[in-house]
């Protein structure tokens with residue numbers, strides 16, 4: 001029986017454990033915190049739960065326009081209830097995952113795992129597990145999966161104190177909403193929290209080292225979000241690198257590299273993550289970490305050392321829970337001799353949970369504009385969609401990209417309140433190489449936002465006829 005040791009119980013680790021157990025392997029999963037990993041306990045699940053509360057508050061904004069009276073004062077936020085719900089849901093999901101993994105016959109060990117081979121180049125590997133009481137157990141393994149995830153990056157001049165200078169993992173302990181929150185970093189994490197706190201009625205300032213919010217996302221989508229921020233009074237400092245953050249009598253002061261300063265009541269640091277790879281014995285097996293400390297892997301999750309695989313955020317491939325889980329499963333299928341398809345990042349659907357949401361799949365507009373990929377494109381503003389008008393939605397759009405000659409769908413972007421749901425038909429088309437004709441002939445419900453997707457298909461199809 002193949003002995004598998006998995007280091008880390010996030011989506012990469014626990015999904016791999018389930019596959020290993022399903023294929024009859026002897027699987028041990030070592031986790032130093034809780035099952036579900038940082039994803040379930042501190043990052044993805046808590047943030048999306050918090051954002052759900054923020055969204056519930058924003059739902060009242062259109063009330064008067066739609067003839068619904070929501071009273072004169074602002075809509076209140078019961079923060080202890082919001083935070084209690086966030087933490088409760090995270091713990092419950094972690095417990096569900098633990099129970100499921102245990103039910104499948106996986107041995108779960110609580111402790112810190114470290115590779116401890118006597119020398120690099122051995123066919124079998126060993127993992128030392130240090131428990132909370134200091135005891136150490138050494139496990140022999142035919143296959144090891146490194147799935148240790150990542151932690152918030154800390155700026156040397158901005159040490160989080162959990163009170164005023166915060167990482168995104170500390171905000172759920174705040175007793176009250178900040179009076180004025182400065183969010184440092186405008187990647188996906190920064191944008192999501194800036195949007196959520198804005199929707200909660202908090203004054204927010206975003207400090208972005210780049211020329212815009214969401215520098216890695218679709219530029220038109222980011223422009224919509226910037227418009228929304230402007231409308232809601234959320235300030236955006238561009239080309240602004242934070243050097244340090246200091247506590248003041250009443251809050252925090254952020255010092256920007258160009259000499260400007262920003263004062264606020266609280267600072268939220270969202271300047272990226274660093275992989276948990278420093279103390280896991282990579283040197284013992286001869287794995288050299290790549291730039292930024294990430295473990296280099298190929299598309300079937302192999303490291304440079306036979307028998308040792310890596311998956312998830314510690315590889316830095318694409319820091320998403322869905323990608324982590326798929327990398328973990330692929331590692332197990334490969335290790336256990338199952339037929340396996342290498343991971344294809346071009347078919348990954350992703351969503352930024354701002355208000356409105358921004359969902360993407362496939363080839364980006366940027367790659368098309370740069371001439372890297374030939375494509376025909378269409379962008380339909382939601383303002384032309386009948387359902388959007390009924391709902392009072394003015395912002396947002398659907399973009400669709402297809403191959404010039406064949407009309408095969410190669411990507412798309414949706415900006416809408418529920419873009420995370422609307423992207424699926426486009427993702428389905430990209431994954432299965434469907435054409436704009438397939439979309440055009442698909443019945444969408446009338447009236448519906450997804451009608452804009454089938455209409456985009458029709459618009460691109462008509463181009464075909466004219467070619």
Ligand SMILES: Cc1cc2nc3c(=O)[nH]c(=O)nc-3n(C[C@H](O)[C@H](O)[C@H](O)COP(=O)(O)OP(=O)(O)OC[C@H]3O[C@@H](n4cnc5c(N)ncnc54)[C@H](O)[C@@H]3O)c2cc1C
Nearest residue numbers: 008010011012032037038039113148149312313319320321
């Ligand atoms: C604020 C935020 C929101 C996000 N929202 C989304 C989202 O909406 N959708 C999405 O797809 N992705 C989201 N992500 C990304 C997603 O959380 C990560 O991609 C995902 O957590 C990666 O899973 P993982 O298994 O690699 O690592 P993790 O979830 O980090 O799990 C790794 C686990 O390994 C454990 N560990 C570390 N070292 C050791 C060791 N030596 N021994 C034993 N155990 C160890 C850790 O305790 C941890 O529990 C978000 C990220 C952030 C920061």
Ligand SMILES: NC(=O)c1ccc[n+]([C@@H]2O[C@H](COP(=O)([O-])OP(=O)(O)OC[C@H]3O[C@@H](n4cnc5c(N)ncnc54)[C@H](O)[C@@H]3O)[C@@H](O)[C@H]2O)c1
Nearest residue numbers: 185186187188189190208209241242271272319351352353
């Ligand atoms: N909805 C989701 O799926 C979701 C949500 C959150 C995070 N994630 C994933 O997690 C990963 C990390 O995202 P992230 O946003 O946490 O990190 P990131 O590294 O993508 O963004 C951090 C940003 O902070 C900026 N920055 C760094 N130092 C700075 C400084 N001193 N001053 C001002 N700005 C500074 C960087 O330029 C960068 O734009 C991404 O791959 C993302 O997709 C996904």
